[in-house]
Amino acid sequence: MADLFVCLSFDHDNVAAGIARDMVSIAAISRGDFGITAVRRLLALLAERRIPSTWFIPGHTTESYPSCAHAVHAGGHEIGNHGWTHRSPLILNRDGEAEELMSGSMAIEALTGRRPRGYRAPGRDLSPHSVDLLVDEGFLYDSSMMGQDYIPYQARTGDRVALLDPMEFGADTALVEMPVHWSLDDKPYFEATGAEAGAPPRPMNARLVVETWIDEFRYMKKHLDWGVLTYTFHPHVIGRGHRMLVLEHLLAVLRREGATFLTLEDAVTEYRRKFPDGVSLRGR
Ligand SMILES: [Zn+2]
Secondary structure (H helix, E strand, O other), rough: OOOEEEEEEOOHHHHHHHHOOOOOOHHHHHHHHHHHHHHHHHHHHHHHHOOOOOOEEEHHHHOOOOOHHHHHHHHHHHEEEEEOOOOOOHHHHHHHHHHHHHHHHHHHHHHOOOOOOEEEOHOOOOOHHHHHHHHHHHEEOOOOOOOOOOOOOOEEEEEOOOOOOOOEEOEEEEEEOOOHHHHHHHHHHHHOOOOHEOOOOOOOOOHHHHHHHHHHHHHHHHHOOOEEEEEEOHHHHHHOOHHHHHHHHHHHHHHOOOEOOHHHHHHHHHHHHHHHOOOOOOOO
């Protein structure tokens, strides 16, 4: 029987993502406030279906909306590091990024009593320092890259990239990459804004989007006997009524098609069992 794993990940960044981009108007904050209602709905759905999941929560969210963060932890879900302020690592220097990682982890440890094992970069913007910092801090996995779709792999450090030269691949590290993709993320479809211009989003039809998400699983089932598919949701995006209906539908179809739901941390354990030597993308 095939091992077809699905990880549901929730980037619970509410207002933090907006504030990090200077979106601090009352209206912008209210869009983040909707996360309070959304988290309640999502946790009820996950509990009802007995589905474990992984939540990447910036320290700013943990400390601004503590009851939401407590409810996620009380629901038995994994909590991963998503920075403290949700500033992109690309605009920080190495020390600044290290400080974000540390303060983000401390906020989570204060909540759960345990250091987070996983990381997702705010905006998925890994810097040239990110992988080394994550290894130094003892993280088990990152979930920000898009180098594969169904098979995790070892994150590299020290690639040399120059316009006129071929790639020089750096070394594989102990950090496991649990890949993601924009097409498996709710935000680009529903709430992507021309933020700088303050333009409102132009949401897609959620019923069409869910077919894309389902087909991604069906391809895995058709061609692989082992794989991990990771979806990314944002509570304040997926938590709208019409989108909750398609999420309910997605979960029902995935289960019917044979998906096993895992936290990302548990999926890393499965990966290590399946690929004891790790999977390398170096020079493929
Ligand atoms: Zn985020």
